[in-house]
Amino acid sequence: MSKLLIRRARIIDPSQNLDKVGDVLIEKGRIKAIGEELFELEAQVIDAEGTILCPSFVDMHVHTRDPGQEYKEDMKSVSKAATAGGFTTLVCMPNTNPPIDSPEVAQYIVQKAEQIGICRAIPAGALTKGRKGKELTDFYRLKEAGCIALTDDGSPLMDSLLMERALKLAKQLGMLVMNHCEDDRLAYGHINEGYVSSLLGISSRPPSAEEVLVARDCILSYRTGGRLHVQHVSTALSLEMIRFFKEKGAPISCEVNPYHLLFTEEELLSSGSNAKVNPPFRKEEDRRALIEGLKDGTIDCIATDHAPHAPWEKGLLESSMPGMIGLQTALPMALELIREGHISYMRMIELMSCRPAKLLGLEDCGNLKVGSKANLVLFDPDREWYLKEDTNLSKSRNTPLWNKKLRGKVLYTIYEGRIVYRDV
Template sequence: MTLLLQNAKQLMENGELQDCHVFIEDGEVKQISTTSIEEEANRIIDCQRQLLIPGMIDVHIHLREPGGEHKETIKTGTKAAARGGFTTVCSMPNTNPVPDNEEAIQELLEKINQDAVIRVLPYAAITKGLNGEELTDIETLAHDVFAFTDDGVGIQTADAMLRAMKLAAKAKKPIVAHCEDNSIVYGGVVHDGAISTRLNLPGIPSLSESVQIARDVLLAEATGCHYHVCHVSTKESVRVIRDAKKAGIHVTAEVSPHHLLLNEDAITQDDANFKMNPPLRSKEDQAALFEGLLDGTLDIIATDHAPHSADEKAQGMQNAPFGIVGLETAFPLLYTYLVKPNKITLKQLVDWLTIKPATVFDLASGRLAENERADLTLINLEQETIIDKHTFYSKGKNTPFHNWKVSGIPVMTICDGEIVYEEEYHG
């Protein structure tokens, strides 16, 4: 399969846009030119001077399969990812069964190979059954998985985390942590702050997140393990990670679009589409996350795409499961509400979604260059639309961003040289 992309705009290191034409063959970018390319191709695409970037990478998503197919499947989730401009996603292990042994992981890999329309790199669990106690066979499982995590629950004892980090360091795999000390969550469903008081809902203290990060960075220092913090949400967490990096500890961290764009004040009523874990925090926390992203304390953006059924989310804040979807809305939201108002540059946004996750996790993706994977996303920066959850490819419609006006729409996604998503009207 050969593709010739003509009349695209490439984002240069200095942030400027440059005309480019790209020839793709056998899943690789063979030629990039500022002038015309004369190669014959199976398909020639006029990119109409739209932005061409590396395919985006999301290191934190939930595909729910196996066991939660009413929420999402590998097929629907990866189609949603392709529509959102993502070509590589990393799937969390809170499924049923949990990928905590060789047989379960091999079955998962076979299902991914069968149904995924983009690249899926699965996590394995740190502990068997995500119970926080007995460790999985990290050394054996390391060959087939992206990293190790018990995402959805924090590792409650320092002993379990220390043993896991020692094994992960030996296997040269990251430990990726959902940080939450259950002893001080107190049954919370929203941030412990003004909104929890006003709506009379139990609050989740910021401390429940930051105290585990503080513990874990010291364990990472002791073991030499690459420690990656999921969905950072509090100013204290940012401070701890910043200090750990200054101390030379191998810690990296991600922030989610919803924590950058929203704070607890967005919750005006008992609406579980605003229920996620960690919860939307205070304005001060939101500001600290933004500052941490800008100064490099937080390395990347990841969606924490967490689909649920409409019935589950209709149960209200107290009883509905945590989580919102994000794959199909991430780039347009961040572009519209951060880049267009000049809070960040387009180059910064693209880097946080492409080259930086590739660099943090040593992935052979995230670059638009000759002799690299042909994982590419074409984006119409001018096109405007209204987010409509009813049009999502994902089974999950649980979003707080329904009816938001956005621009910067992915119109074509190419993975390994194959077109995996194309907006209907696009030529």
């Protein structure tokens, strides 16, 4: 059925400063009307009383593992997990095998997601060939092939001269340079430097490992005018520097991983390697500073850094791979920040949808304007559920939230006017 009528939802769209109860009519993949008591004889009707309707989420940081590590995740499973989490646009990190350093791999990502057809995958091209940090890739050809940004994520770009060149080149092409900011000489260990690393006797990755690269990249962005996006910022000092350079007018944006907003290094004591991630969980004072950054606008968006790993890769802390899955848990985690009184619904939706869409220059998502493509999500902020065998749609299960009670559930995800996820 090509017509869909969603009735009596609380409609929230920060792009229009809209927050009211009403109906949304979708026709031929686009938003046809927003109003009260809309009527359409042939439409499929969703009674949405008591639920929230907003633009579907845009995730600037996803590891699809496809191509090359499909035992962890593939385009189909990541698409399903994404839509179950309310996301319809994913920016895919280039640390695949082969990496996204050629137009062929970039096109493979775009086309594979199109074939599955339930959400959009946009590749982030590698900054350097083979993600080795030695030689820049051909940004122009990557852009032609659909890449929206450039990063070597999984690894930092350590060479300052290459970073400067990358920012200048990307500026000419209108592309965004993203960096995983952790100096790999300082970040030789496994978890945050602090009480837990001393207690467990595990080598650490100090906050300074992140901060020195954040400082360098902010300076280079300020000096070149090239657009920089700092990935998964995790320390109070990183945030202060980003705030400082933003105020000076540097074209800088940054994202935060929801786990860094709700967990500290102490989580390692109960969740073990399921709480291991790079950059690592920090101290309470860092967590509080990140929440302040959400409130004052220093942080632009929430991005999941969805990073699936097989169970055998998540053994002992020292030997396990870093990262956790996060597409299905992002919404309940963000809602927790609302329940704790830190942010409003309007701000949450801005952080998860409108702002990332804007940073990426995407006009067909991140808003509910009449005439726009109908990319939206309907959720119940209070429904309780568990992420476990029968609800998890990722191929992996590495998260400290496994089998824990979550509050807030996506009921419907709509992509280009089609229902691509429905809670049953």
